Amino acid sequence: MDLDRIAIALRPRSPWEAMDLGFALARRSFRTLWLLWLVTALPVPVALLFLPGWFMPWGLLLTWxxxxxYEPFLLYWLSRSLFGETLPVSVVLRRWRRIAGTWLLPGLTWRRFHPDRSFLMPVFLLxxxxxxxxxxxxxxLGKGQGGAMWLTGLCFAVEMVLALSGFVLVQVFIPNELRWGAAADFLQRTGSIQVLAAAVLAMSLVGPLYVAAGFMLYISRRVDLEGWDIELGFRRMARRLAERRRRNLERIAALVLLACLCGPWCSPLRAAPLPEPEQARVLVQEILADKTFGHRETRYTWQRIAKEPGNDTAMGWLGTLLSMLGRATRSVYQALGALLRLWIGPLAVFCKMALLLAAGALLAWGLARYQGLRRRLPMGRGRGKKGAGPKVLFGMAVTPESLPGDIAAACRRLLDQDRPRQALALLYRAxxxxxxxxxxxxxxxxxTEAECVRLVQRHRGRDQSDCFRLLTRVWLQTAYxxxxxxxxxxxxLIAAWSAGFAGEGA
Amino acid sequence: MNREQTVTEGIAQGAAAGQRLEAEIARVMVGQRQVVREIVTALIAGGHVLVEGVPGLGKTLLVRALARAAGSRFNRIQFTPDLMPADITGHFMFERENKRFVVRKGPVFCHFLLADEINRAPAKTQSALLEAMQEQQVTIEGRTFPLERPFLVMATQNPVEQEGTYPLPQAQTDRFMFKVFITYPGEEEELHITRRVTHQAVGDALDLEAVRPVLTPDQVISLQETAAGLVVDDQITAYVVRIVRATREWNGVVMGAGPRGSIGLLRAARAMALLEGRGFVIPDDVKQVAPAVLRHRLILAADLHIEGYTPDHVLSELLASVDAPRT
Structure with missing residues (x-):
């Protein structure tokens, strides 16, 4: 660690200033930090897409x-960047074992919900x-440091707001026409993926800021404790003095050299004669008589004078009683204060932890229940019939299994049995x-039948569409x-059908 | 010539007559093919039409051209707040010379009646016309006078200016078989209209000279009877009922179409089949006329209105979700 190369001005900072500096650092290198975050984090949600839909809410919890x-890589890069070393992303990723080694287990287990996570990470990692x-x-390091907890709470809140906003924004911009029919089903099916995408995006935006701010809190604390600024100041002073000494030596050497060179031609130096004591006294009197030294000025200011003792007894026994009561009350408050000072710290930490846990559990529950809630919301428009599910197919059994193997032969058999309508129906179904x-x-x-014809004309060749159009025309005359x-x-028709359809198989 | 051949010929003649009618109207009515097709369908189905469109789109011209092409009598009533029922149906008046009461029949006694801006008259006056439409007869001072067939009412509404109007109640709009929207013509069509109307013409008078009478009232009645005799498979009837019932179960629809909607839809589908030259109705006929027959019979929920949905949006989705018949 070479303090001379540090990229920030070292001075004592309040936790808020330190966080602000962290945000500024993150903003300056946001692209790299975001890329690092995405490279490390994105595989998790992408892998989740291949898992069953019911797993998605748990997957969201897992990603979180x-x-x-994901964060140690950002911290490692930031720590190098602070001292002027800009590492490529690939180098940082190659050092994953060194980076995440000591932090991974505590970070993912018992320190996962630690409110000072961003502050603790550098201790383990760096x-x-x-x-x-x-x-x-x-x-x-943590003594008297309360900024990291605020940072965690703040980032958590911002992340939640961003994730919800992102999801709502997408929902708002979905055209109402798409909320009907098949598109509505698609949107409903992909609802959990939309939530996951919004959450991952929010995490990726907040993550770099969180890590950088936590790192700056850590740096600021070390500056306070170890006096980095003082050390750096002394180093600079030492450098400056060394430089001056070097210059003085050079000057002296130059003068000595000059004296040696000029000695033969110069008269010897003589000291000026000292004045006589009387003359000196007169001279001193003249100087003191000057206005600069001899000027006298009187100034008046107000000064607080303490109350004279004995005034408290002016009210007699009542004053004494009140004074006693005051002293007793003060003692009680002081005792209570001492007791609270003893317990308030751990109690506050416990309450905050409990609140954070409850918020996390509520978030997980809400996400898990989200799909169910959406279905129950009374915004049923555009969802088709009330309580009606999607129909399988259109009334006729058109699966290959429901049809005979040789359609043309079966149709001819029906014709031989004088059942032309059934023969035509079989041909149409086939x-x-x-x-x-x-x-x-x-x-x-x-x-409708005509719409089927148009579909076939659009998507199939001329032979098949001609055959199907003819078949449909006869079928309409027969059926309706x-x-x-x-x-x-x-x-x-059977011959045309055999030429157009029979050879393909279902 | 056996009966089957007669029916086939009747259908072919009917289709040809319908097409002639459309062609004659198209001589003066530029564009608006869908509107013309729907009006002719309504005429063949024997139903009345509610037309919605801003002023100046040729509503009067359309009805007058239709009346002229069908060789029928045409009347027009401009509905105003002070219009009385007797102004429509007619009234008894004392004839001094003969010293007796005689009936002076109102404008409703015609074949084609244009009720312009029907929502400007109070409900009492509206209902007088609507009763005539439903019953095909008029009662004046206790005496009943049947209306001569064919009888088609084409009522117009201006969707923009709603102040001081009396919106038609649902029970009354239900009596119209079709609700038709007349929209602005395209640029080319408007150019064509402007040129033709202003060419060597003075004033705003409608020039209907180009329209030739191609039918007589009796032939119109014959057309209607031919349409009524078309083959309608049970599956088609079931399809019609399925669609109409779906309008009652659709989310966002406060009130769907009633049985009159099913009846109107089937009659309109028959007329459409005749215009297509078919002796039977197919599901496509039903689908084609369904928006015009059903759009005024749906009352949408307030939130759908606010979000800009129209009954046509709902019907489009509804038709895409109701299974077509497969016999």
Whole structure:
């Protein structure tokens, strides 16, 4: 650690000033810090996307819990950057074992909910202290330091607000048209992913600021305790004096050299004669008589005079009684104050921890229940029929299993049995089945026959669309016009269908 | 010639007549093809039409052209706050020469009636017209006079100026088979209209000379009867009922369409099938006319109104969610 290369002005700072300096540092290098955070953190939410949907709320909790895994890299980079060494991201990542080694276990377990996490991390990470030594160091550094707890609370609140705002912002900008039908289902299904994305984004924005501010609190505390500023001041003074001494020596050497050179031509130096005592006395009197030295001035100021003793007894026995009561009350308050000073610290820490735990649990519960809540909200518009789920398909069994193997042969058999309508229905069903299951055509249950024809025209070749159009026309006449199709017409249709559809298989 | 052939010919003639009617109207009415198709459909279905559109879009021209092409009588009533029921239906008056009361029939006695700005008259006057529309007859001083068929009322409403109006109650709008929106024409169409109307013309008079009568009132009645005789499969009827019932169960709809909506939808689908030259109704006919038949029968919740939703948005989603029939 070379204090001379430090990038900040060293001076005693209040915790708020230190945090502010940390934020400024983070802002200056935000791009690198954000990149580091994303590189280390992003794999976790991305991996969660491949897990079942019910795991998503727990996944969000997991991403949040693993923050001490992402933060050390930022701290390491900042610690090097503070002393003028700008490391590339890849170098920082390669040193992961050294960086996260001592901090990972306590950070993820018993120190996960420590309100001073940002302040403690440098002790473990940069000083490499663990166990009793680490604990002692924390006690020394942490004494009288209350900024880290505020920092944690503040960052937690900002992160929550950002995450919620991000999610709400996305929701607000979703067009109302998309809240209907299939798009609404999609939005509902991806709701937990949206929450996760908003939360990760908020964490990534707050994370660098949190780490940098905590680091600056740590640095500020060390400046206070170890007098870095004084040390640096002394070093600079020593350098300045050394420089002056060097210059003086050079001057003296130059003068000596000059004297040696000029000696033969110069007369010897003589001291000026001292004045006589009488002359000197006169001279001193003249100088003292001068206005600068001989001027006398009188100034008047107010001065507080203490109350004379004996005035308290002016009120007699009542005054004595009141005085006694006052002293007794003061004693009681002093005793209470001592007692509170003894307990208030641990009690406050306990209360804060309990509150933070409760807030975390509430957040986890809220996220877990969020999907359920959305479904129960009375904003039901655009969700389709009340209580109606999605329909499977459109009334007709069009799965390949429900159809005979050889459609054309089956149709001809039905024709032989004088059941032309059934033959036509089978042909139509088979066409739909091929289109839906064979070609992946998305035919909604609400599509009419003409809409099916238009879909086929858009997505299939001319042969198939011509065949299907013809088939649909005959089918409409039969189904809705109650017209009996002729055998010859049906034979032609079967032949056209065999040419257009039969060879493909479902 | 057997009966089947006669029916087929009747359908073909009906379709041709409908298309001729549309073509004649199109001689003076530039653009607005959908509106013309819906008005002709309503005429064939025997239903009345509520037209909504800002002034100056050719509502009067449309009805007058339709009346002229159909060879029928046309009347127009401008609804005002002081209009009385007798001003529509007519009244008895004393004839001094003959010393007896005679009936002076009101403007409602015609084939095509344009009720302009129907929401400007009070409910009492509105209901006089609406009763005539439903009953196809008028009662004056206890005497009933049937209205001559075909009888089509085309009532207009201005959606912009709502001050001092009497909005039609739901029970009364339900009596209109169609609600049609006339929108502004496109730039090319407006250019065409402006040129044609101003070419060697003085004043604002409507020039209907270009429209030739292609039908007679009897032929219109015959068209209506042909449409009524089209084949309607049970699946189609069930589809119509499914759609109408869905409007009552849809979220955000306070009140859906009633059975009159189902009836109107099926009649309109039949007329549409006839115009397409088919002797039977298919689901596409139903889907095509559903917005015009149902949009004025839905009352949306206040929050949907605030968010800018219209019944057409709801109907579009609703039609996309109701299963089409597959027989």
């Amino acid at each position: 819990w693993l923050k001490p895994l 000083e490499g202290l663990t166990g009793a030594a680490g604990k002692k160091r924390i006690q020394v 066409s739909l089945s091929r289109l839906v299951h064979g070609h992946g055509l998305d035919i909604p249950a609400s599509a 016009g109650h017209e009996r199709p002729s055998r010859r017409e049906l034979e032609q």
